[in-house]
Amino acid sequence: MAPAAPATAAVRRVKLGSQGLEVSAQGLGCMGMSAFHGPSKPEADMVALIHHAVAAGVTLLDTADIYGPHANEALLGKALQVGGVRDNVALATKFGKFLADGKVGIRGDPAYVRAACEGSLWRLGVDCIDLYYQHRVDKKVPIEVTIDELKKLVEEGKVKYIGLCEASASTIRRAHAVHPITAVQLEWSLWSRDVEEDIIPTCRELGIGIVAYSPLGRGFFSGGAKLVDSLPDHDFRKNLPRFQPENLEKNAKIFDRVNAMAMRKGCTAAQLALAWIHHQGDDVCPIPGTTKIENFDQNVGALSLELTRDEMAELESYTAAADVHGDRYAQMANTWKDCETPPLSSWKEE
Template identity: 50%
Template sequence: MKHIKLGGLDVSRIGLGAMGMSAAYTGAGADDAESLRTVRRALDLGVTLLDTAETYGPFTNEELLGRAVKGRRDEVVLATKFGRISHLHGGARRLDSSPATIRIAVEGSLRRLGTDHIDLYYQHRVDPDTPIEETVAALAELVAEGKIRHIGLSAAGPATIRRAHAVHPIAALQSEYSLWTRDPEAEVLPLTQELGIGFVPFSPLGHGFLTGAIRSTAQLDDNDWRKNNPRFTGENFRHNLRIADEVQAVAAESGATPAQVALAWLLAKADTIAPIPGTKRVSRVEENSAADGIELTAEQTGKLDTLTRALGSTHEEADMRLIGR
């Protein structure tokens, strides 16, 4: 597995997103034994970047990762997130990046992950009630104390990124970026390159859509969040199937799978990008990790760059308002 730098943090250029093992997606929490095997297989394949958050579950995903890396902690870069649970308001699901909540959150994450430090600690979403300077200053104190090693932001807008980076170096920005979500290309990706910040695309496979495996929402459990996602509903879904078919066509040309093509396209965009495809299956982590060796031709990249544009927002309206602040 090739490696890149997220700021000053060395990581495998393909990571593993663990959220779906415990929350949000069809089958979440149904087979922890397979999830544990998946994490350990990822480590065997050279994946070092593991991504979770206290809100996944909540809390159960961090506990799962803690079990998975026990005895192998030195092999991994553990990334987790705070800020979508307010520990000052009884654990309410609300934005809270106040210094007091951060102090409580980090101790909980350290305990659940079974470690004495977090390698990359992200603000999950920008808190409009706490100036970003106060949040980053509190995180800088945790760096000085050795409880976290690097600071990250998630889904933040350009102005917030600049203000945060002025207080303390930001190692990584995590935002949705894929063949069907190109928003970061206009401002955010160039800004991270200007400031020396790594970029971690979440949902690099379009929440599974780009794999071509989802042809009907009947395949999804009723509690799967995609059931209400604008891109997975009604006419938008039927239109967006064209995108999956176009990726499949390039995959057939290249002798790869659609997932591998989608990841290879991202990896070719910059040498500071480390996508974190999520899965809870060993077979999928093997497939995704193999994208590290895929090289697309200029013609194939051109086809992917000009795919049919997706219809529908990437999230429901309430969640969209939290992105790009």
């Protein structure tokens, strides 16, 4: 039996970037409601979950046009139609990844940026996207070209703030020189910490907010190795290196240590993993995803957990790089480790 969740504290606010965006210290990742984690979940249940999250004080809702594709944006569009919900949230979506013949493509050319934005606005049923991310960097297009088109969308009032996902430090710098980047979304959790070497310091130097996706290790810190047994067919996590049997057996020891510490603190392992992210700074907003209200309530409970420096160090000792087996993705292409774009001088628009 899991320990009782701590009493939920009021959801505090954090500032992302230096352009004025303020959001709840924890957001809600909506991908799993519609895509990549097996069949889409019942629409009415997911709308109820979104409304529950907003009522609880969560203001950052995260989606993307490829989730579905398009189904997740349409779901959020319906949830936003209830009176007052749109006014109480910062809506984040993404462009750049698309499916063609069953394969994922990436585009960042100006025509695609504009068309993708118009499509998202229509599906979401809004006049303006609060935070618009480039989901993955198009290595064929200079980042300056992509950001310049996004800058035009800001000037036209269709986008408020610009973000990047899985971008390298040099790409972030080049983008920020064209128009201020408000947030960088990256995978950051107890067992994904390589961003701390270069990406996080670069964001902080430039005054860019940090949005941490998969802060629970794609559910690993919720259920440990047994999570894989409960995953539905077509859940993409079944193909991730860290969840393969030869790696999972070794990674299970990490969860056992974290869970033992959680038991001592009277919380769950998931709450402990989220609390670790919350203690990284006031410029960080994790966006754990869920499809169940009870799991959402547990996640928000992490905001009330206090960790000492010694406890932070103890947690980090459990998840040293040498103890984590397997990459984040089966193919690490199109992550920040491999996303440099050509120089602006090479660009010739077709």
